[in-house]
Amino acid sequence: MSERIVTPDPSNVGLDEIRHRAVTAARAAAAKVGAGTVILEVGAVLAITDYFVVTSGANARQVRTIVEEVEASLGGSAGIKPLRVEGLDDARWVLIDYGDFVVHVFLEEVRRYYDIERLWSDAPRVEWEVQAQDGDADEAGARTVVPT
Numbered sequence: 001m002s003e004r005i006v007t008p009d010p011s012n013v014g015l016d017e018i019r020h021r022a023v024t025a026a027r028a029a030a031a032k033v034g035a036g037t038v039i040l041e042v043g044a045v046l047a048i049t050d051y052f053v054v055t056s057g058a059n060a061r062q063v064r065t066i067v068e069e070v071e072a073s074l075g076g077s078a079g080i081k082p083l084r085v086e087g088l089d090d091a092r093w094v095l096i097d098y099g100d101f102v103v104h105v106f107l108e109e110v111r112r113y114y115d116i117e118r119l120w121s122d123a124p125r126v127e128w129e130v131q132a133q134d135g136d137a138d139e140a141g142a143r144t145v146v147p148t
Contacts, residue, residue: 015043015050018100021074022051023128025096025103028073029055030129032066035108038117039126051101052120056111060091066105067094074098 013021022039029037034055043050053070057063067088074080080098087094092110096103104116 013100018050019126021080021098022053022101022126024073025053025070025098025101026055026128028069029053029066029103029105031073032069033057033062034066034105036111037128039128040117040120040123041126042120042123045120045123049097049100049102051126052116052123053101053103054106054111054117055104056106056108058108060107063091063094063105063107064088067091067096067103070096070103070105 026037026039034057037053037055040052040054041050042052055066057066067085071082071085074082083097083099085094085096092107093114094105096105106114
């Protein structure tokens with residue numbers, strides 16, 4: 001897997017801001033027709049990051065387009081850059097590591113094969129498409145749903 005290392009974001013942000021950034025990444029992926037985009041809140045079960053954003057594209061070109069949109073959206077709105085990006089050469093599984101959250105952009109068949117949502121099935125999902133209308137939703141329009 002190829003790796004591109006970028007200067008890390010020096011800011012120290014809270015969980016609400018991290019969640020907002022993960023939602024921004026999910027919305028950016030969806031804007032480029034990322035399929036089945038989900039946000040998993042993995043912080044309680046995985047000490048190295050708080051959220052996984054998982055999405056997929058139909059072909060390598062779409063995977064690269066989704067990656068570019070996520071980077072542009074976070075770079076523009078939040079002014080942050082990833083710590084590292086891996087997998088761009090073959091664009092089968094691209095990992096965009098922002099430290100506090102990680103974006104996984106898969107080719108559809110590779111996503112089915114690895115099925116990381118099943119591996120992290122105990123992690124609550126963040127419903128990010130919901131618009132803030134009640135006390136459970138934050139300003140980004142996201143709320144956590146605990147698996148039952």
